[in-house]
Amino acid sequence: MSELTLLSSCETDYNSDxxxxxxxxxxxxxxxxxxxxxxxxxxxxxxxxxxxxxxxFQARDVLRHYNINAHSIHASEGGKRTIIKDGRPVFRxxxxxxxxxxxxxxxxxYARLAGVDxxxxxxxxxxxxxxxxxxxxxxxxxxxxxxxPEEKELYYRQVFKSFDEVKEYAVAAGVRxxxxxxxxxxxxxxxxxFDLLLDRYPDDFLGFAWDSxxxxxxxxxxxxxxxxxYNDRLYATHLQDNESISDELLYQxxxxxxxxxxxxxxxxxxxxxxxxxGRGILDWDLIARHLxxxxxxxxxxxxxxxxxxxxxxxxxxxxxxxxxxYRMVSDYRNNER
Numbered sequence: 001m002s003e004l005t006l007l008s009s010c011e012t013d014y015n016s017d018x019x020x021x022x023x024x025x026x027x028x029x030x031x032x033x034x035x036x037x038x039x040x041x042x043x044x045x046x047x048x049x050x051x052x053x054x055x056x057f058q059a060r061d062v063l064r065h066y067n068i069n070a071h072s073i074h075a076s077e078g079g080k081r082t083i084i085k086d087g088r089p090v091f092r093x094x095x096x097x098x099x100x101x102x103x104x105x106x107x108x109x110y111a112r113l114a115g116v117d118x119x120x121x122x123x124x125x126x127x128x129x130x131x132x133x134x135x136x137x138x139x140x141x142x143x144x145x146x147x148x149p150e151e152k153e154l155y156y157r158q159v160f161k162s163f164d165e166v167k168e169y170a171v172a173a174g175v176r177x178x179x180x181x182x183x184x185x186x187x188x189x190x191x192x193x194f195d196l197l198l199d200r201y202p203d204d205f206l207g208f209a210w211d212s213x214x215x216x217x218x219x220x221x222x223x224x225x226x227x228x229x230y231n232d233r234l235y236a237t238h239l240q241d242n243e244s245i246s247d248e249l250l251y252q253x254x255x256x257x258x259x260x261x262x263x264x265x266x267x268x269x270x271x272x273x274x275x276x277x278g279r280g281i282l283d284w285d286l287i288a289r290h291l292x293x294x295x296x297x298x299x300x301x302x303x304x305x306x307x308x309x310x311x312x313x314x315x316x317x318x319x320x321x322x323x324x325x326y327r328m329v330s331d332y333r334n335n336e337r
Contacts, residue, residue: 004327004330006323006326006327007037007038007298007299007323007326008035008036008037008038008299008302008319008322008323008326009036009037009038009039009040009071009299009300009301009302009322010031010034010036010039010301010302010303010304010315010318010319010322011039011040011041011042011074011238011301011302011303011304012024012027012028012031012039012040012041012042012043013027013042013043013045014027014031014304014305014306014315014318015027015030015306015307015311016305016307017042017043017044017045017046018043019043019044021058021062024043024062025062028062028063028066028068029066030311030312030315031066031068031315032066032067032068033312034312034315034316034318034319035316035319035323036068036319036322037067037068037069037299038068038069038070038071038299038301039063039068039069039070039301040070040071040072040073040074040135040236040238040301040303041059041063041070041072041073041074041125041129041131042073042074042303044076045074045075045076046076046079046080046081046082047076047078047079047080048076048078048079048100048101048102048118049076050117050118050121051121051122051124051125053124053128056124056125056128056129057128059125059128059129060128060129060130063129069130070129070130070131071130071131071132071133071297072131072132072133072134072135072178072236072301073122073125073126073129073131073133073134073135074134074135075118075119075122075134075135075136075177076118076122077103077104077105077115077118077136077137077138077139078100078101078102078103078104078114078115078118079097079099079100079101079102079103081093081137081139082263085256088257088260089260089263089264090256090259090260090263091183091184091259091260091262091263093139093140093141093142093182093184093185093259094141094142094143094144094255095141095143095144096141096144096151096155101114102114102115102117102118103115104116104118104119104158104159104162104163104166105138105139105155105158105159105162106158107154107158112158112161112162115162116162116165116166119134119136119162119166119177120166120169122134123166123169123170123173123175124173126173126175127173127174127175131175132174132175132176132297133175133176133177133178133207133209133235133236133297134170134175134176134177134178135178135180135209135236135238136177136178136179136180136209137179137180137182138159138179138182138193139182139185140182140185140189140190140193141155142185142186142189143255145189156196159197160200163177163197163201163205163206167201167205170205171204171205176203176204176205176206176207176235177205177206177207178206178207178208178209178234178235178236179193179194179197179206179207179208179209180208180209180210180211180214180236180238181194181208181209181210181211181214181215181218181219181226182211182214182218183214183217183218183262183263183266184218184258184259184262184263185218186218187218187219187220187225190218190226191226191229194208194226194229194230198230198233203232203233203295206233207230207233207234207235207236207295208226208230208233208234208235208236209234209235209236209237209238210226210227210230210234210236210237210238211237211238211240211303212227212237212238212239212240212241212242212271212282212287213238213240213241213242213266213267213268213303214238214266215227216242216243216244216281216282217242217244217245217250217262217265217266218262220247220250223244223281223282224283224286224287224290227287227290228290231290231293231294232294232295233295234291234294234295234296235295235296235297236296236301237291237296237300237301237303238301238302238303239271239287239300239301239302239303239325240267240268240269240270240271240302240303240304241267241269241270241271241272241277241279241280241281241282242265242266242267242268242269242280242281242282243265243267243279243280243281244265244281245261245262245265249261249265250262267305268303268304268305269304269305270302270304270306270314270317270318270321271284271302271304271321271322271325272284272321273321273322273324273325273328274321274324277317277321284325284328285328288325288328288329288332289332291329291332292329292330292332292333292336293332293336298326298329298330299322299325299326300325300326300329302318302321302322304318306318
């Protein structure tokens with residue numbers, strides 16, 4: 001049997017979502033120097049920026065220059081959902097926001113159509129750089145659902161219209177959308193969302209992206225719940241290690257402060273795959289076993305936050321853990337055959 005070729009993936013914005021091409025190329029160059037073979041293109045994952053065709057070609061050529069493969073990107077749902085209020089981060093997800101100009105869930109038909117254009121723009125980016133999966137957020141204004149139940153039907157009606165309009169475009173491009181499990185949104189509302197949408201749309205168009213750090217925060221009884229339940233539609237990952245958050249902090253009466261605590265506990269640590277890093281609560285052997293059964297194109301994407309004077313050493317450490325994790329998943333897949 002031939003020796004396994006080890007693959008590894010880390011997102012392009014591991015050192016923050018920087019938008020200058022000099023900074024973007026520096027990050028991609030560091031990924032290559034650290035040994036990574038793949039990446040998830042993350043720049044402009046939030047906001048309303050539209051890539052021009054020339055920028056898409058530039059992204060393609062920078063990745064090619066450093067011999068980095070992109071098998072996924074992180075699309076933008078439009079708008080800025082995280083703001084700084086009174087010096088602390090607040091995640092705006094409980095109600096609708098009228099100031100967002102491109103939002104595929106919007107009641108405003110012009111803003112909804114602009115949101116569809118934004119999704120198609122990211123599908124075009126996938127086509128240019130060779131990515132086959134597009135991770136997407138779908139914030140759920142769950143407090144609005146609780147206070148105005150009639151708004152839930154309208155919300156999903158707009159989502160259906162948008163996805164119906166995007167589906168043919170995505171399938172023709174060979175790009176699947178993967179909806180991500182979110183922070184600051186109770187598990188029951190996310191589960192309702194995934195059940196509804198994955199039942200409505202075919203697997204060649206829509207699937208699931210599992211964020212391990214978000215799961216530790218919001219899936220209170222079992223952080224692997226979504227990983228298990230939607231395993232047969234799992235097309236992308238954001239793998240990071242994390243601790244969790246206490247019930248006291250998560251369920252405090254001041255909702256904004258609770259969301260701030262969730263944001264502050266979304267650590268994005270390097271996955272502690274081999275148990276040598278000394279922090280993190282996730283069971284990477286269990287995760288590898290579930291990923292081995294999923295229709296996931298390997299390598300699984302790591303999503304970490306790395307900065308400081310030892311940035312490159314941390315990145316090399318991340319690469320070591322990514323290769324070990326790839327071997328774990330590959331071994332489980334081979335044993336299933």
